[in-house]
Amino acid sequence: MFDFFKKNKTDNPLDAKSLRDLILQLIKEELQKLDGGEGSHLKALQLYVNAGAEELFMYETALYSAEPEQFKDEVQRIADNFALDLPADWKLEVQYVSELPAGAIRNNEVKLGLILKNSDVKSGAQTGSSRVCLKVIAGHAEQEQYIIKPGTGRVNIGRDSSVQGKDGSYRVNTIAFLGDAQESNKYISRQHAHLEWDKEQLCFKLYADEGGVPPGNKTKVKVAQDESTHKLNSTQIGYTLRAGDQIILADVAVLEFTIDG
Incomplete structure (x- = not known):
């Protein structure tokens, strides 16, 4: 089902679709960790892009900047496949920055960072009772x-x-x-x-x-x-x-x- 998440192992430059798949792969790996009902606490999924001017248009295309709800729908489908039960009012926030914020989740294949902002539980970090x-x-x-x-x-x-x-x-x-x-x-x-x-x-x-x-x-x-x-x-x-x-x-x-x- 998730064959489209496979990484591009060729030396060809990424196109917008391949870039989108890599970004969704990063998001998918983090959403998988929201088990035990933690998904219901998600307040916002924040993406911080720090691509240079020559790559900016490709990132904007990959993230459907003209129709941001389209990318959010793709993330929602991933969450639904894992039965994460995200709240109906969760938000997708995309910012273009010169430097990724501290604590952002990142990898070496895409020039962006990811932060999952939760209402009362922070995945991978701590809770108020710990x-x-x-x-x-x-x-x-x-x-x-x-x-x-x-x-x-x-x-x-x-x-x-x-x-x-x-x-x-x-x-x-x-x-x-x-x-x-x-x-x-x-x-x-x-x-x-x-x-x-x-x-x-x-x-x-x-x-x-x-x-x-x-x-x-x-x-x-x-x-x-x-x-x-x-x-x-x-x-x-x-x-x-x-x-x-x-x-x-x-x-x-x-x-x-x-x-x-």
Whole structure:
């Protein structure tokens, strides 16, 4: 039934139809994960296209930009085949952007990212009733693991537990890597990163702080879904963490993010 989803294995340039099939394949793979009634919580399926000017028309054609309901109907047929019971008012949103947003689901075959926005459940991430666990798998911190509950305020990550900023104010690092415990910990900034709970999307997001962005120490995420690496280059844009993601601090410390309960 889904033969049309097979990937184009030739070296020929993609046409609009082949591109559409690849986009639908990406969507299909994510919708398959919405079992157990999660499909009924879908609020919007958001597509972010970052194609160059020379490819823009092909993406617009593939997504039926002149008749957006036509592409939505194709997505709905996929959902119906999996009996996902999407809500009647779910929306398809397409945006053309210069950079894909953090946390967008992507692959190497199409120049777009996908976000499933849910009303009260975020697929692949967390729910309001789940705790998360951050386990230290590299580096030396005060604890081997940290349990954080949804709704928790800002959770700072950095070197040492209490540090003084340039303005004289003090910062408390909930997840603290001890500066005198391991030589490599000195590469972790005192103000490296932090987690915040997003009340609307019901998920934890990772933000790099002043000491965790270029040109200084780095903050990266090894994405569990495809083992790619996402770099945080701005203190303003958060990355939505999903189960199995690994937070990498200055290439010397690693925290694994998992769902606990």
